[in-house]
Amino acid sequence: MGFGRTSQAAGEFxxxxxxxxxxxxxxxxxxxLDFPMVCTGCRQLYPVPESVDYFTLLGLxxxxxxxxxxxxxxxxxxxxxxxxxxxxxxxxxxxxLATRLSAEVNNAVAxxxxxxxxxxxxxxLAGGPTAGQERGVPGELLREVLVLRExxxxxxxxxxxxxxxxxxxxxxxxxxxxxxxxxxxxEGACAADAGHRRELRLRLNAMKYWDNLLAESTxxxxxxxxxxx
Amino acid sequence: MAYSDKIVDHxxxxxxVGALDKNLPNVGTGIxxxxxxxxxxxxxxxxxxxxxxxxxxxxxxxxxxxxxxxxLATEWLKGKTLDEALQIRxxxxxxxxxxxxxxxxxxxxxxxxIRAAIADVQRKKAGGADAVPEPTPxxxxx
Numbered sequence: 062m063g064f065g066r067t068s069q070a071a072g073e074f075x076x077x078x079x080x081x082x083x084x085x086x087x088x089x090x091x092x093x094l095d096f097p098m099v100c101t102g103c104r105q106l107y108p109v110p111e112s113v114d115y116f117t118l119l120g121l122x123x124x125x126x127x128x129x130x131x132x133x134x135x136x137x138x139x140x141x142x143x144x145x146x147x148x149x150x151x152x153x154x155x156x157x158l159a160t161r162l163s164a165e166v167n168n169a170v171a172x173x174x175x176x177x178x179x180x181x182x183x184x185x186l187a188g189g190p191t192a193g194q195e196r197g198v199p200g201e202l203l204r205e206v207l208v209l210r211e212x213x214x215x216x217x218x219x220x221x222x223x224x225x226x227x228x229x230x231x232x233x234x235x236x237x238x239x240x241x242x243x244x245x246x247x248e249g250a251c252a253a254d255a256g257h258r259r260e261l262r263l264r265l266n267a268m269k270y271w272d273n274l275l276a277e278s279t280x281x282x283x284x285x286x287x288x289x290x
Numbered sequence: 291m292a293y294s295d296k297i298v299d300h301x302x303x304x305x306x307v308g309a310l311d312k313n314l315p316n317v318g319t320g321i322x323x324x325x326x327x328x329x330x331x332x333x334x335x336x337x338x339x340x341x342x343x344x345x346x347x348x349x350x351x352x353x354x355x356x357x358x359x360x361x362l363a364t365e366w367l368k369g370k371t372l373d374e375a376l377q378i379r380x381x382x383x384x385x386x387x388x389x390x391x392x393x394x395x396x397x398x399x400x401x402x403x404i405r406a407a408i409a410d411v412q413r414k415k416a417g418g419a420d421a422v423p424e425p426t427p428x429x430x431x432x
Contacts, residue, residue: 192325196323198323203323204321206351210330269325270325277351
């Protein structure tokens with residue numbers, strides 16, 4: 062097993078579009094690397110730069126439409142090779158590298174498994190705009206949010222569970238609709254023009270408002286039951 | 291993180307909560323939101339013929355700092371001319387309420403709301419007959 066040291070020796074490299082290189086062939090056993098951070102043949106670890114994008118890191122195509130089952134499989138498979146417990150006997154330097162790579166893989170999987178974070182990540186890779194740069198939302202969403210917030214407040218004051226349930230259903234389906242519209246925008250984000258990317262940002266900004274409305278309209282399980290007067 | 295007494299006071303006893311009739315020609319409405327936290331703020335001003343703010347109301351759905359920022363903003367707006375109102379800066383709100391750094395965006399939201407409300411009433415006054423009528427105007431005594 063070649064985990065005795067890390068390697069940055071010359072070999073075959075993949076040029077990513079941010080002009081950083083990641084290895085594609087193991088310098089120890091010459092096997093093809095399915096993942097840039099580890100050789101699944103001889104367990105050699107590679108110190109992949111933190112700037113390498115999550116798709117490259119996990120050996121996935123850079124697109125929105127991904128197979129969640131496959132991603133789970135990648136995550137479990139990688140853990141067998143890079144989990145720090147596997148390197149308990151290895152030198153300090155290697156254990157540290159395994160810890161860093163495992164943390165990066167965990168971050169990558171968490172972002173890519175969440176459809177909203179995945180879309181947002183793709184938009185960042187495509188050059189934004191970020192929520193800080195473009196703070197808008199589609200159409201008259203803010204007015205709609207205000208009205209729904211008022212209706213939720215009133216329903217809560219009246220302890221009108223049926224109305225609250227109705228509002229929650231409306232909000233839930235509107236949220237789903239927004240997410241459905243994000244999908245095609247995010248799928249094409251990397252090759253999209255500025256107008257297309259702005260549209261995606263507006264839709265992503267909207268998600269936070271829908272999430273808040275959903276949370277607001279969901280009864281707090283810890284709240285004490287209020288006796289009717 | 292400790293909140294200042296002023297934040298707590300404005301949060302527990304918010305001033306000028308409510309709504310003005312958005313269809314009146316001398317009422318400006320600003321609705322703004324913060325995509326980072328999903329807070330929404332509506333701030334309205336009513337001006338007299340000399341462009342002086344005679345009334346201000348707000349409704350904010352968000353954290354205590356956002357509520358306190360908008361509550362303070364409505365207090366400051368009353369009695370000011372629109373030109374004076376445009377001088378209100380979010381940093382003034384930060385200072386007055388001693389907002390912690392993570393809540394500075396709440397004061398930015400309040401400043402955005404003030405500007406949006408001013409722009410709305412100025413548009414109405416400038417537009418005159420060109421102004422697009424609201425679908426359901428409700429006559430209301432002021």
